[in-house]
Amino acid sequence: MRTRAADLDALLVGARGGRALDVGRLLSLVENRSPDVPALMRTLAPLTGHATVVGVTGPPGVGKSTTTSALVTALRARGGTVAVVAVDPSSPFSGGALLGDRVRMAEHATDPGVFIRSVASRGHLGGLAATTPQAIRVLDAVGYDTVVVETVGVGQSEVEVAASADTTLVLVAPGMGDGIQAAKAGILEVADVLVVNKADLDGADATVSELRRALAQRAPGEWDPPVVRTVASAGTGIDDVVDAIDERSAWLRSSGRLGERRAVRARSELRALVADAVLGRIDDRRLADLAEQVASAELDVYAAVTLLLGD
Amino acid sequence: MRTRAADLDALLVGARGGRALDVGRLLSLVENRSPDVPALMRTLAPLTGHATVVGVTGPPGVGKSTTTSALVTALRARGGTVAVVAVDPSSPFSGGALLGDRVRMAEHATDPGVFIRSVASRGHLGGLAATTPQAIRVLDAVGYDTVVVETVGVGQSEVEVAASADTTLVLVAPGMGDGIQAAKAGILEVADVLVVNKADLDGADATVSELRRALAQRAPGEWDPPVVRTVASAGTGIDDVVDAIDERSAWLRSSGRLGERRAVRARSELRALVADAVLGRIDDRRLADLAEQVASAELDVYAAVTLLLGD
Numbered sequence: 001m002r003t004r005a006a007d008l009d010a011l012l013v014g015a016r017g018g019r020a021l022d023v024g025r026l027l028s029l030v031e032n033r034s035p036d037v038p039a040l041m042r043t044l045a046p047l048t049g050h051a052t053v054v055g056v057t058g059p060p061g062v063g064k065s066t067t068t069s070a071l072v073t074a075l076r077a078r079g080g081t082v083a084v085v086a087v088d089p090s091s092p093f094s095g096g097a098l099l100g101d102r103v104r105m106a107e108h109a110t111d112p113g114v115f116i117r118s119v120a121s122r123g124h125l126g127g128l129a130a131t132t133p134q135a136i137r138v139l140d141a142v143g144y145d146t147v148v149v150e151t152v153g154v155g156q157s158e159v160e161v162a163a164s165a166d167t168t169l170v171l172v173a174p175g176m177g178d179g180i181q182a183a184k185a186g187i188l189e190v191a192d193v194l195v196v197n198k199a200d201l202d203g204a205d206a207t208v209s210e211l212r213r214a215l216a217q218r219a220p221g222e223w224d225p226p227v228v229r230t231v232a233s234a235g236t237g238i239d240d241v242v243d244a245i246d247e248r249s250a251w252l253r254s255s256g257r258l259g260e261r262r263a264v265r266a267r268s269e270l271r272a273l274v275a276d277a278v279l280g281r282i283d284d285r286r287l288a289d290l291a292e293q294v295a296s297a298e299l300d301v302y303a304a305v306t307l308l309l310g311d
Numbered sequence: 312m313r314t315r316a317a318d319l320d321a322l323l324v325g326a327r328g329g330r331a332l333d334v335g336r337l338l339s340l341v342e343n344r345s346p347d348v349p350a351l352m353r354t355l356a357p358l359t360g361h362a363t364v365v366g367v368t369g370p371p372g373v374g375k376s377t378t379t380s381a382l383v384t385a386l387r388a389r390g391g392t393v394a395v396v397a398v399d400p401s402s403p404f405s406g407g408a409l410l411g412d413r414v415r416m417a418e419h420a421t422d423p424g425v426f427i428r429s430v431a432s433r434g435h436l437g438g439l440a441a442t443t444p445q446a447i448r449v450l451d452a453v454g455y456d457t458v459v460v461e462t463v464g465v466g467q468s469e470v471e472v473a474a475s476a477d478t479t480l481v482l483v484a485p486g487m488g489d490g491i492q493a494a495k496a497g498i499l500e501v502a503d504v505l506v507v508n509k510a511d512l513d514g515a516d517a518t519v520s521e522l523r524r525a526l527a528q529r530a531p532g533e534w535d536p537p538v539v540r541t542v543a544s545a546g547t548g549i550d551d552v553v554d555a556i557d558e559r560s561a562w563l564r565s566s567g568r569l570g571e572r573r574a575v576r577a578r579s580e581l582r583a584l585v586a587d588a589v590l591g592r593i594d595d596r597r598l599a600d601l602a603e604q605v606a607s608a609e610l611d612v613y614a615a616v617t618l619l620l621g622d
Contacts, residue, residue, distance in 0.1 A: 038613035045611040059371060134612075157468050259606060266612065267602035273616045274593065275586035282585065291578035295570060300356040301445075301577065302349035305584045 003029070003036045012043065015142045023083075023115055023142055030134045031119055041134065047141035049262075051083075052249050055162035056150040057187060058171030063197040067171060067232040067241075068150045072108055074238045080145035081113040085135050087128060087151040087158060115144065128157045129272035133164065133265055163190035164265040166258065167248045169241065171195045172211065174203035188214055191225050193244045199229035199237065223251060282308055314340070314347045323354065326453045334394075334426055334453055341445045342430055352445065358452035360573075362394075363560050366473035367461040368498060369482030374508040378482055378543040378552075379461045383419055383427075385549045391456035392424040396446050398439060398462040398469060426455065439468045440583035444475065444576055474501035475576040477569065478559045480552065482506045483522065485514035499525055502536050504555045510540035510548065534562060593619055 003011075014022030029036050056068050068084055075082045108114040119135070132149060139147045149165055151158040162168055170191035188194075194215070196207050211227050226244050230237035252258035290307060293299035314322075325333030340347050367379050379395055386393045419425040430446070443460060450458045460476055462469040473479055481502035499505075505526070507518050522538050537555050541548035563569035601618060604610035 038611075041613055042611040045605075045608045048608050137612075259603070262606035263599070263603045266605035266615075267598060269612060270598060270602055270605065270615055270619065271590055271593075273612065274619050275590060277616055277620060278589045279582055279586060282582075287578060287581060288574070291581055292570070292574045294356075294577035294581065295573035297356045297359050300349075300353040301448075301580060301584065302352055304577075304581055305588055308581065308585050309588060 003034070005039065008036060008040060008043065012141075015138075018112055020112070020115055023139070024117065026138045026142070027117055027135055030131055030138060033131070037134065041137065044137055044141035048137055049140065051136070051140035051144055051147045052167070052245070053136055053140070053165045053265075054146060054148045054245055055165030055168035056148055056171065057152070057159060057162035057168065057190070058173075058195075058197075059187075060152055062171045062173045063232050064150050064152070064171055067169075067195065067197055067230065067238075068148055069107070070230075070232045070235050070238045071148065071241060072114055073235065074242045075146050076108075076111065076113055078242065081143070082146045082148060083115040083139040083142075083144040084117065084148045084150060085132065085139070086116070086118045087132070087149070087161060115139070128161045129268055130276055132161045133269035136265075159187055159190060160268065164268055166252060166261055167192045167245050169193045169195050169245075171197050172207060173198040174201045174207040189218065192223060192248055193241065194225055194227045195237075195241060196227060196229045197232050200231050200234075204229065222255065222257070223248070314345070316350065319347060319351060319354065323452075326449075329423055331423070331426055334450070335428065337449045337453070338428055338446055341442055341449060344442070348445065352448065355448055355452035359448055360451065362447070362451035362455055362458045363478070363556070364447055364451070364476040364576075365457060365459045365556055366476030366479035366501075367459055367482065368463070368470060368473035368479065368501070369484075369506075369508075370498075371463055373482045373484045374543050375461050375463070375482055378480075378506065378508055378541065378549075379459055380418070381541075381543045381546050381549045382459065382552060383425055384546070385553045386457050387419075387422065387424055389553065392454070393457045393459060394426040394450040394453075394455040395428065395459045395461060396443065396450070397427070397429045398443070398460070398472060426450070439472045440579055441587055443472045444580040447576075470498055470501060471579065475579055477563060477572055478503045478556050480504045480506050480556075482508050483518060484509040485512045485518040500529065503534060503559055504552065505536055505538045506541055506548075506552060507538060508541045508543050511542050511545075515540065533566065533568070534559065 151162040290304040601615040
């Protein structure tokens with residue numbers, strides 16, 4: 001259903017005035033891919049560019065939600081407002097699996113300077129790549145000083161989304177086993193700040209050394225990712241994380257890399273929207289027919305692509 | 312670089328004759344998105360449809376590689392040949408993080424009836440959605456009786472890929488903590504067979520009960536996913552898994568659902584290839600220019616999409 005232009009404006013005024021309900025409604029338009037999204041994006045564009053966008057990612061169990069919550073507390077203590085977009089591996093079936101984690105965020109529920117939104121990560125191809133930059137645009141335009149995007153650090157789309165922030169925190173924890181080591185290795189390359197959480201556990205020193213070794217092997221860049229130790233559940237080290245984000249933000253501005261980083265985000269959004277637009281024009285019945293023919297080997301898949309593209 | 316048609320034919324003859332090197336070369340063409348892929352797919356199409364395609368997914372640390380390896384042993388004992396495509400959360404930087412797990416597959420290294428391939432999951436939008444069905448097509452056409460696709464069960468693209476098999480095994484393990492519970496809940500809906508691995512650990516009974524409860528809440532379908540207990544590291548219960556796969560395969564054929572399931576896989580491949588084709592035609596320089604303008608709010612993102620689509 002289409003929202004009238006006057007209603008969009010009213011939502012935006014409400015949201016910028018601090019009405020969480022209206023912020024939520026704007027985000028719902030984006031998540032539901034409402035036909036109003038183009039008009040909304042056009043209206044919002046001139047209001048954007050002020051928020052610091054922070055990605056938080058890492059393997060399951062590393063303490064992402066706890067760290068995000070502690071980060072929110074620390075940012076609030078320094079006076080800024082914060083919005084969180086948490087991309088959950090939930091689903092229509094499970095009905096929001098991370099409810100337990102979201103409950104930990106309850107301490108911020110009555111703070112008007114904090115807005116928290118969980119979004120399901122399921123959906124069609126490239127869903128996150130299109131909708132997350134738009135959710136960031138909404139929250140930036142509404143006026144939040146920091147927008148935190150939290151995603152699970154396993155999965156192509158999810159890691160890409162966190163990595164498209166201005167500054168990406170990669171969380172790891174000591175002694176999480178082989179599978180986790182693997183996941184960790186896969187996400188090291190996107191880290192702007194490495195956070196060793198649960199640093200009070202045995203093996204924290206080894207993990208820090210291991211990370212420093214891995215970083216040393218990384219192709220040298222202009223930004224050298226710091227390694228910060230935290231015990232997020234106790235709030236320990238979180239101020240160091242905020243300092244690292246601030247340092248990185250200052251560097252992004254002084255080096256002129258901020259615009260570049262944001263152009264990369266816009267580029268991935270553009271690609272996702274172009275793909276969306278083209279796929280949206282394909283007739284579902286025709287796609288189903290051709291898919292059947294491909295599945296039964298009556299038609300080869302590239303011949304079907306040519307037919308769909310109408311070349 | 313383009314391979315000559317005669318060379319493609321020679322590779323295919325070699326691969327169908329059991330030369331693992333040639334199978335690997337065909338898969339490399341697919342993974343590198345070689346210009347030969349359309350010709351290859353056209354040649355392969357009539358040779359496909361015989362392999363049973365099994366997806367194996369589950370959270371990190373649940374024992375996917377160990378289970379896959381045990382499954383290979385059990386399938387071989389029953390006389391069939393097996394190919395494994397393992398989608399790893401590795402990266403150019405980490406250089407293949409799951410090497411440790413791959414080493415466990417070493418017992419199959421000298422068996423000519425087994426082929427194992429690890430592929431990186433990183434890459435551009437929808438990469439897995441396009442290349443995995445093509446890798447399956449290659450291995451099916453080459454003549455493997457079973458093709459196992461193993462992916463990490465966290466992440467939109469990864470789960471979708473495993474779920475596009477004929478039969479999808481979802482692995483869980485007792486007592487893996489909150490984050491893992493969450494991941495597990497997100498992947499339950501795609502399970503055709505649920506495997507409780509590490510069933511010798513405390514809490515296995517509770518996990519089985521919990522899964523049965525969750526399954527009971529699922530919208531009733533025609534196929535009722537069995538719950539199988541395994542200790543993959545000891546080979547325990549793996550025969551039950553193979554029985555469950557056989558039962559499912561028989562049901563897919565008798566119910567006429569096999570073609571439907573494969574059409575769903577072809578549909579997602581078609582969508583990914585159409586998106587690829589359209590994005591491939593976009594001029595990189597122009598995309599970068601427009602992305603910069605979007606990032607600096609000079610241009611709204613949908614106006615940029617319209618420009619890119621040339622509408």
